[in-house]
Amino acid sequence: MANRTVIPFGPQHPVLPEPIHLDLVIEDEHVVEAIPSFGFIHRGLEKLVEKKDFTEFTFIAERICGICSYIHGMGYCQAVETVMGLEIPERAKWLRTMWSELSRIHSHMMWLGLLADAFGFENLFMACWRLREGILDVIEETSGGRVIFGAAKVGGCRRDVPDDLLARIPAQLNAVEDELRAITNVFRDDFSVRQRLCGVGLLSRNDAYDLGAVGPMLRASGVAQDSRLDGYAAYDKIAVEPIVEESGDCWGRTMVRIREIYQSFDILRHVLPNVPPGPVDMKITGAPKGEFFARLEQPRGEVIYYVKGNGTKFLDRFRVRTPTFANIPPLLKMLQGCQLADVPVIVLTIDPCISCAER
Amino acid sequence: MKQKPLTMTRVALGSLLRKPATVPYPAARKPVYLATRGHIAIEEDKCNLCLICDRRCPTGAIAVDRTGKTWAIDRLRCIQCNHCVDVCPRKCLAMENDYTTPMQMKRSDVVPVPFTPPQPKPKPAAAPAPTSDSPLQAKEERPGERNHEPPDQSSAD
Amino acid sequence: MNLFRKSPWIIHYDGASCNGCDIEVLACLTPRYDVERLGIINTGNPKHADILLITGYINEQSQPVVRTIYEQMPDPKVVVAVGICASSGGIFRDCYNTKGGVDSTIPVDIYVPGCAARPESIMDGVVQALDLLERKRKEKKTRRRAIAPTPTSEVPTP
Numbered sequence: 001m002a003n004r005t006v007i008p009f010g011p012q013h014p015v016l017p018e019p020i021h022l023d024l025v026i027e028d029e030h031v032v033e034a035i036p037s038f039g040f041i042h043r044g045l046e047k048l049v050e051k052k053d054f055t056e057f058t059f060i061a062e063r064i065c066g067i068c069s070y071i072h073g074m075g076y077c078q079a080v081e082t083v084m085g086l087e088i089p090e091r092a093k094w095l096r097t098m099w100s101e102l103s104r105i106h107s108h109m110m111w112l113g114l115l116a117d118a119f120g121f122e123n124l125f126m127a128c129w130r131l132r133e134g135i136l137d138v139i140e141e142t143s144g145g146r147v148i149f150g151a152a153k154v155g156g157c158r159r160d161v162p163d164d165l166l167a168r169i170p171a172q173l174n175a176v177e178d179e180l181r182a183i184t185n186v187f188r189d190d191f192s193v194r195q196r197l198c199g200v201g202l203l204s205r206n207d208a209y210d211l212g213a214v215g216p217m218l219r220a221s222g223v224a225q226d227s228r229l230d231g232y233a234a235y236d237k238i239a240v241e242p243i244v245e246e247s248g249d250c251w252g253r254t255m256v257r258i259r260e261i262y263q264s265f266d267i268l269r270h271v272l273p274n275v276p277p278g279p280v281d282m283k284i285t286g287a288p289k290g291e292f293f294a295r296l297e298q299p300r301g302e303v304i305y306y307v308k309g310n311g312t313k314f315l316d317r318f319r320v321r322t323p324t325f326a327n328i329p330p331l332l333k334m335l336q337g338c339q340l341a342d343v344p345v346i347v348l349t350i351d352p353c354i355s356c357a358e359r
Numbered sequence: 360m361k362q363k364p365l366t367m368t369r370v371a372l373g374s375l376l377r378k379p380a381t382v383p384y385p386a387a388r389k390p391v392y393l394a395t396r397g398h399i400a401i402e403e404d405k406c407n408l409c410l411i412c413d414r415r416c417p418t419g420a421i422a423v424d425r426t427g428k429t430w431a432i433d434r435l436r437c438i439q440c441n442h443c444v445d446v447c448p449r450k451c452l453a454m455e456n457d458y459t460t461p462m463q464m465k466r467s468d469v470v471p472v473p474f475t476p477p478q479p480k481p482k483p484a485a486a487p488a489p490t491s492d493s494p495l496q497a498k499e500e501r502p503g504e505r506n507h508e509p510p511d512q513s514s515a516d
Numbered sequence: 517m518n519l520f521r522k523s524p525w526i527i528h529y530d531g532a533s534c535n536g537c538d539i540e541v542l543a544c545l546t547p548r549y550d551v552e553r554l555g556i557i558n559t560g561n562p563k564h565a566d567i568l569l570i571t572g573y574i575n576e577q578s579q580p581v582v583r584t585i586y587e588q589m590p591d592p593k594v595v596v597a598v599g600i601c602a603s604s605g606g607i608f609r610d611c612y613n614t615k616g617g618v619d620s621t622i623p624v625d626i627y628v629p630g631c632a633a634r635p636e637s638i639m640d641g642v643v644q645a646l647d648l649l650e651r652k653r654k655e656k657k658t659r660r661r662a663i664a665p666t667p668t669s670e671v672p673t674p
Binding site for chain 3: 012018019038039041042043044045047048051052059060063065066067069078113125126130131135144146147148190353355356
Binding site: 379380381382383384385388389417418419433434435436437438439440448458459461462463465 | 547548549550553554589596600603605606607609625626628629630631635637638639640641642644648
């Protein structure tokens, strides 16, 4: 029997932008077991609902994670609105859809860059991040922030986007999309990229389902599940087709995300000309009483917000089940039997967002 | 699946021929947008020291002193959420587009407010009491100190 | 700027942030902002680094990690706290798991405000850190000269 060694991976590691710690049990070059340990970014922000009133908590909900910040704020607001029985204005719904698709594009493009960095393709990393700045410009022009949008509000949106700006965005998006085609072709066709991704980190359809994978992880293993089909915000008026790949390896997950970027571009092209006129927010009176689970689709997968109000302006309980948290058990399964050199790539393909997972 | 050669070479050559993507920052900078959230500015002439921004700020960055007649903001606590601008009844706060420059010491920006509260109101002493002693001491924090609850330092002694 | 100045290498550690500042720190390295043209390289090894960029506040579990990284860095070193959370705890100041800003654990030289800190702001902070680094290096040199005659005397801690 070969020697067993335990290699600590993280929390401060060159390929990881965030602290996650894995103890990798190695037999020769193969990983036998991976033991995660968490808590480096635990903030305990769910408990802050007892100190901040439910409208102010939106600022904290937006800062659960800086990458999918808008969807966090929006999901919290949506849960509170459902508890309070509010029907938000139509324009706010469409603007919410626009911002959540923009944040999906920015998150996936960022992830493509990080993946390229993880398998040592520096040039591709730079190319992805150069294009991502184009999306960030659109985000900043519409919402005012580059990463923290600050646009979510209980009862609608905190700021309106002028119509002439909405009419100008599609041209900017098309320019980004044209350039992006060349880069995603590299991910699809390049020999060295396929060498690193094809057949690495296999997750079978059954495993993905049983272990509770969500989002692109689940869809890359052949399960068509997408929370946008539930029709929150304006998604009930948009045809969203879940993007499914059958291969279940790192390459499949990359393809799912790449195709989702183009899908988001398509959705935005449909959303932007159709944003109806009208107010973007409404006056809220009273306080939430009751409880609700809101399910939304984040770039990383399905996210669940639980809100319980007791009729005062402070909520009783707020809980988030973030996609990264759900994707950790499948990650540990994928790491079993892989080679040590593939660990960074496999860890990155779940698109880890540790600050989401630990809140 | 089909494999096309030289896809990355084409991207790399394209980047060579394109004009540089870099904005050489200290020399030139990207124009800011109208919506960009940078820092909070106050038109002190309009302010009536109503304390609403002080109370509603989610991080407690704004300190309004009614007796000393100052409005102070700790830039190292402000998260640019725009909430104070939204709640200000006199619309004297505004979000400027420029970001705050980095600093080596913690300090608050204190703005004197030339507002004289009307004297013959029924309860003049009730409102200023909670913040009367705090802002001036919060300003002198040293960077090594923990600053969880600066207003309590004087009362604890 | 002095052309022959040392190129500082930075190390980035995410204390306990929301990721917003982290991706902005990474954005500084990418084509739009490209700090490498100032000679700045992001390294993963604390022993190679001159400037420590910390995003996010400090909690119970990240405190020893931050302290270890700081102690491993060679002198002179500069600590830059990026973002509101690193400077003062920010919106998470009231959380039960918060120890406060980075200055609750290690001495901080430069605070970069912003939530999330903009790349321009981070670059300003790093440029300030360069000047500070130069000053610290000179101070160290003069101090070494001052204590040179008595080699047995205690090595001053910065």
